[in-house]
Amino acid sequence: MSNKPKFQGKVLIIGGGIAGPALALFLKKAGITAVVYEAYTYKDGVGGGLGLAPNGVNVLHELGLAEKVIARGSLTLENVFYNAQGRLLARIKRGAQKYGQPAVSLLRPALYDIMTEAMKAEGIQVEYQKRLKTITQTASKVTAHFEDGTCAEGDLLIGADGIHSKTRQTVLPNSPKPAYVGIIGVGGVTPAAALPMMTEREKQSLTFTFGAQGFFGYGGAENGDVMWWSNLARDQELTREELADLSLTTIKRELLAIYQGYHEPIETLIQHTHSPIKQNISDIQSLPIWHQGRVLLIGDAAHAVSPNAGQGAAMALEDAMYLAKLLRDSTGDYAQVFAQFEKDRKPRVEKIVAEGRRLAGDKQVVTPFQEKIRELMVMIFMNLFGERGYEWVYKYKIAWE
């Protein structure tokens, strides 16, 4: 295969989250020019932790970034399941080498740092404070118009602008909207100094605690600090004002009212937390189509998955790599590339999105009787099928060469 890609146009990437920078880096590897346009300033409002599954870390490895991610995060060697009183329900090995790269948990800003440094090193242009307003297309060009009155012209536009994608709203206005799954995600980071009771083994695990009042999870992040997250069942989504209220006093009070009495270190994680995040959890089960003219959606813009699947970031990374590979190997016919991309990616991502929706249901508030049934199910299914059940998700690999 010639190193020179047949597609030689300029790609506008909307969104500098996970899919956008990864796509820009893979396009660079393929010899294709791309510019990333991000609505916010660098890392503005970015918080929380991420569990990156092996299929996602394998993609980062292809960019030479897996070691950096491992260095800034914590390996996840096991998933451990407890009930609220701290009774062990199941323990699943994550198979550190089995899938190529290991699972890693890290803070989202750390992943941003790593990808931003890589883009800088590759000379990729990134424009911050460029919020997409609308898109126009002619037979030969696509133009992104930004809120600040400026615009940018390219040959293709890739919408990597997340679950509430303006790209999607603009070019596919009749698409299904994100659906609220009935839970509010609240999370934060607790410094290592507050957690002397946690062993290295505990930090190299993702712990999932199921209790009648709600679900709580945690795992190691950078330098021994621990990231945690919780699902609060709520019929109505929080308003914009409620989401913006990140007062630590209020968050701690609300969470302690729910999780008081859960096994340690849960209360300590809440008492000593910083960097809180609060989000309405939504997903997009299925869009009829992912592209229109010279515009294609990738990542959460095309197929947002509830965080319960622990796969959103990995799928965004897979999308980026696969799209760049298709463009590199194409005859230059972008319409064919877009159709192929959607055809090949849709079955996998929609299956994972459906699994995320199912897992969100498992983490709701339940009666004491339902709690006992759920504990039994976790014990039976996780111990019997836990690792094998996720094999098809983790072992997926895209060959770049």
Ligand SMILES: Cc1cc2nc3c(=O)[nH]c(=O)nc-3n(C[C@H](O)[C@H](O)[C@H](O)COP(=O)(O)OP(=O)(O)OC[C@H]3O[C@@H](n4cnc5c(N)ncnc54)[C@H](O)[C@@H]3O)c2cc1C
């Ligand atoms: C609470 C929570 C926890 C999660 N935990 C995990 C986890 O542990 N593991 C996992 O794999 N996944 C997790 N996810 C899912 C994961 O975060 C997403 O699937 C992933 O971030 C998708 O990447 P993306 O690049 O498609 O979108 P995003 O990361 O959302 O990036 C979109 C970018 O586009 C920008 N943007 C938006 N609108 C515009 C505009 N108009 N113009 C320009 N730029 C714009 C945004 O500012 C943002 O930077 C979690 C999600 C949530 C909400």
